[in-house]
Amino acid sequence: MSKGGVGRGRGWLNLNKSQSQNASNPPRVGNATAGQDFTSAEESRYIDAPSSYNDLISKIQQLNTKDDGILFNQKIRYVLENWKQDCQNSEQVEKSFDRIYEGCLSDPELGTKLVMMIASRSFITQEVHDQNIRLLFLTKLQNSFEDAKQLQKTNPVIFRNSVHLLGEFYNKARLANGQQLKFMATPLLTNLKMLLDTAQLEDLKLFTTQV
Numbered sequence: 746m747s748k749g750g751v752g753r754g755r756g757w758l759n760l761n762k763s764q765s766q767n768a769s770n771p772p773r774v775g776n777a778t779a780g781q782d783f784t785s786a787e788e789s790r791y792i793d794a795p796s797s798y799n800d801l802i803s804k805i806q807q808l809n810t811k812d813d814g815i816l817f818n819q820k821i822r823y824v825l826e827n828w829k830q831d832c833q834n835s836e837q838v839e840k841s842f843d844r845i846y847e848g849c850l851s852d853p854e855l856g857t858k859l860v861m862m863i864a865s866r867s868f869i870t871q872e873v874h875d876q877n878i879r880l881l882f883l884t885k886l887q888n889s890f891e892d893a894k895q896l897q898k899t900n901p902v903i904f905r906n907s908v909h910l911l912g913e914f915y916n917k918a919r920l921a922n923g924q925q926l927k928f929m930a931t932p933l934l935t936n937l938k939m940l941l942d943t944a945q946l947e948d949l950k951l952f953t954t955q956v
Contacts, residue, residue, distance in 0.1 A: 798844040801831055805845065808858040821862055828873045838876040846885045849910060850903045856910045864917035879918075886911050890932045897939060905951050908936045912955035 804824045812820065832838045849856035862868060863882050871878050889896065889907035897904040915929045937955055940948040 798831070798841050801828060801841060802845055802848050802855065805858055805862065806855055808861055810857070810861065817861075817865075818867070821865065821867065824862065825871070825873065832874060835874045835876045838873045839881065842876075842878070842881045842885075846882070850889075850906045853906050853909050856906060857913060860910060860913040860917060864914055864919075866919070866921075869921050882914070886914065886929075886932075890936065893936060893939060897943075901943075901945070901948075905940075905947065908933075908940065908951060908955070911936060916955075 801824070804820075804827055808817065808820055808824075828838070828841070832841055845859065849859050859882075863879050868879050886907075890911065893904065893907070896907065911929070911933050915926060915933050918926055920926065933955070937952055940952045
């Protein structure tokens with residue numbers, strides 16, 4: 746666990762255990778970078794991302810909470826088709842997801858739409874060039890959780906957006922058997938307590954949307 750983290754170590758997501766309930770052959774997760782400090786320099790990486798990744802982000806932004814099931818699934822297929830075209834291998838998929846997640850930490854609306862997509866049942870085992878997208882997202886959530894204390898101190902806006910992502914995913918995502926991802930409850934409660942402890946108005950507003 747990173748020095749500034751609040752988690753119980755890199756095992757709190759139980760990735761292998763949870764995914765074994767979803768698929769008989771869970772895909773391998775690419776190497777994720779733990780302990781990132783999401784400073785203004787990190788935010789600028791999102792802005793300066795290659796045009797192909799910006800195009801991918803714009804396609805995710807086209808998702809709408811008011812879409813009916815048919816239109817929503819059509820948009821998801823469109824995103825996936827373009828993702829496979831824009832990225833030629835698993836390393837590029839992982840890099841593109843880095844950009845997307847960084848964008849979500851700066852833009853909660855984008856975060857909500859990404860969660861809508863990844864929380865859908867079709868994404869439980871969805872792969873792009875052998876990268877399981879839900880696992881990439883879970884790994885990013887874990888990294889943010891482990892760095893929560895430092896993140897809250899150095900960039901409270903990014904911290905709030907990471908809590909927003911965690912809470913949205915916890916409330917929307919389900920395993921293949923329909924059960925909630927209960928192993929995420931403790932990390933979410935830990936983050937919510939951190940929001941309460943600051944007594945800041947923005948933190949309290951976020952807290953009320955997650956309970």
